[in-house]
Amino acid sequence: MRPASEDSAPVTGSEPRSRPKSEDTGTAGGGTAVRDTSGGVMELVTVLVLAVTTILTAWSAFQASKWGGAMSIAFSEASSARIEAARSDATGNARQSNHIGLWTQWVAAQGAGDAQLGEFLVERFPEPLSSAHRDWLAAGGASEGAPDSPFAMASYVLPERLEAAAADERASDRFDAALVNNQRSDDYTVLTVLFAAVLFFMAMAGRVRARLSRGVLLGTGLVLGAVGVLLLTAFPKLV
Template structure:
C-alpha cells in the first residue's frame, strides 16, 4: 500500500504539470495574438515597405547614373560633330576662295580682250564652278538683270558645305539629346531622394512610441512610396 505522503506528491506533481502545460499554451496564444494586433500589422507593413523601397532607391540611383553617362556621351558626340562641321566648312571656304580667284582672272582676261587666256581658264574651271559658269552665261552673264556671278547660281554647290550643314544638324540633334538625358538623370536623382524620404519615415514610424504618431509617419511614407512608384513607371528606363 502507498502512503498518503506519496499520493500527495503525485497530486502535487500533477498540478504542477497542469500549470506548466497551461502556461506554454498561454505563451503560444499570446504570440499569435501579438501578431494579430495593430502593432504587429504595422511592423509587417513597415518591413515590407522598407525592403521594397531600398530596392527602388538603388534602382533609381542606377538609372540616374546611366542617364548621366548617356548625357556625357551625347555631349561628347555633339562636340566632335561640331568640330567635323567646322572642318568641312573651312575646306569649303578654301575651295570657294580658289574658285573666286580663278573666276576673277577670267573676268580680268575678258576685260582685257585676252580671249585665249579666258578660254584657257574656262577649260580649267573645276566643278561646280564650271557648271555654274555655264549656267551664269546662259542666264545673261554680265548683262543687266542677270545674277551677279556664277557663285549666285543654284548649281554652285560645294559638297564640303553640304557635309558641314549635315554635320551641324547632327551636332544639334546630339546636343538636344544630351539635354534630354540630363533632365532624365535629374528626374531619377529626385526620385532617389523621394525614396530616401520614404525610408526615413518608415524608420521613424518604428521608433516613436505614440500610436497616432506611428500611423501618421507610416501613412506619410506609404503616400510618398506610392507617388514614387507611379513616377517610376512613367520614366524611361536605360539598361
Template sequence: MTDERSADSPPAPNGWERAERMREVLAVVVLSVTAILTAWCGFEASKWGGAMSIEFSQASAARIQAADYASTARDNQAVDLSIYELWVQARATGDTSLAEYVEARLTPEFAVAFEDWQAGGEALRSPFAEPSYVPEGTADAEDESARADALFAKALESNQRGDDYALLTVLFALVLFFVAVSERTRMHWSGWFLLGLGIVVAAVGVVILVTFPILV
C-alpha cells in the same frame, strides 16, 4: 495535464499587439522595397549621366568636323574666286584663248554655277551669287552641324532624365524617413499615420517611376 499546458503557454496576443506586429512587418516590407527602388533610381541616374557625357562628346566632335568641312568649303571657294578673276581679266583684255582655257579648268561645283550664270544672261553680279553654286564641303558642313545639334539636344534630354531619377531618390528617401520614424514613435495612431504617409509617398513615387524611360 491540460491545465499545466495552458499555464505554460504564452498568452494570446490581444488586438493592439497584433496591430503593432502587423505594422512592424508592413514597415519592414516598405523599407525593403523602397531601398531597392532607391538603388534602382541611383543606377538609372548614373546610366543617363554617362549617356549624357557620351552624347556631349559626340556633339563636340561633330562640331569640330563641321568646322573642318566649312574650312574646306572656304578654301574651295577661294580657288574658284582666283580662277574667276583670271577669267574676268582674260575677257576684259579680249584674250579669248585664255578665257576658254580657264573655263575648261573650272571646278565641277563652280562650272555648274558658271553655266547657270551665263544662261541667265549674266544678270547677277557673278556666278557666286547663283543658288546652284555650292562649294565642295558645304553640304557636309551642314550635315555635321545638324548632327551636332541633334546630339546636343539628345544630351540635354539625357541630362534631364538623369535629374528626374536623382529627384526620385529624394522622394524615396522621404519614404524611408517616414517609415523609420513610425517605428520609433510610442503613440499607436502616429505610428500608423506615418507608415501610411510613407506608403502613399512610395506609391506616388512608383507611379512616377513607371513613366520614366529605362537605360540598361
C-alpha cells in the same frame, strides 16, 4: 477549540473571491494579444516597405547615373559634330576662294581681250564652278539683270558646305538630346530623394512606440512611396 465546521467555513467562502481575478487576468491577456497582433502587422508592413523602397532607391540612383552618362555622351557627340562642321566649312571656304581666284583671272582675261587665256582657264574650271559658269553665261553673263557671278547660281554647291550643314544639324540634334537626358537624370535624382524620404519615415515608424505616431509615420511613408512608384512607372528607362 472551535468546531471543525467553523474552521472550514472561511475556506469555502474564499473560493468565489478568486474567480473574478482569474477572469480579469484572462481579459487582460486577450487585450495584450490583440495589441501585439496589431503591432506585429505594422512591423511586418514597415519591413516590407523598407525592403521594396531600398531596391527602388537603388534603381532610381542607377537610372540617374545612366541618364547622366547618356547626357555626357550626347554632349560629346554634339561637340564632335560642331568641330566637324567647322572643319568642313573651312575646307569649303578655302575651295571657294580658289574658285573665285580662277574666275577673277578669267574676268581679267576677258577684259584684256585675251580669248586664248580665257579659254584656257574655262577648260580648267573645277566643279561646281564649271557648271555654274555655264549656267551663268546662259542666264545672261555680264548683261544687265543677270546674276552677279557664277557663285550666285543655284548650281554652285560645294560638297563641303553640304557636309558642314549636315554636321551642324546633327550637332543640334545631339545637343537637344543631351538636354533631354539631363532632365531625365534630374528627375531620377529627385525620385531617389523621394524614396530616401520614404526610408526615413519607415525607419522612424519602426522606432516609435506610440501607436498613433507610428500610424502617422507609416501612412506618410506609404503615400510618398505610392507617389514614387507612379513617377517611376511614368519615367523612361535606360538599361
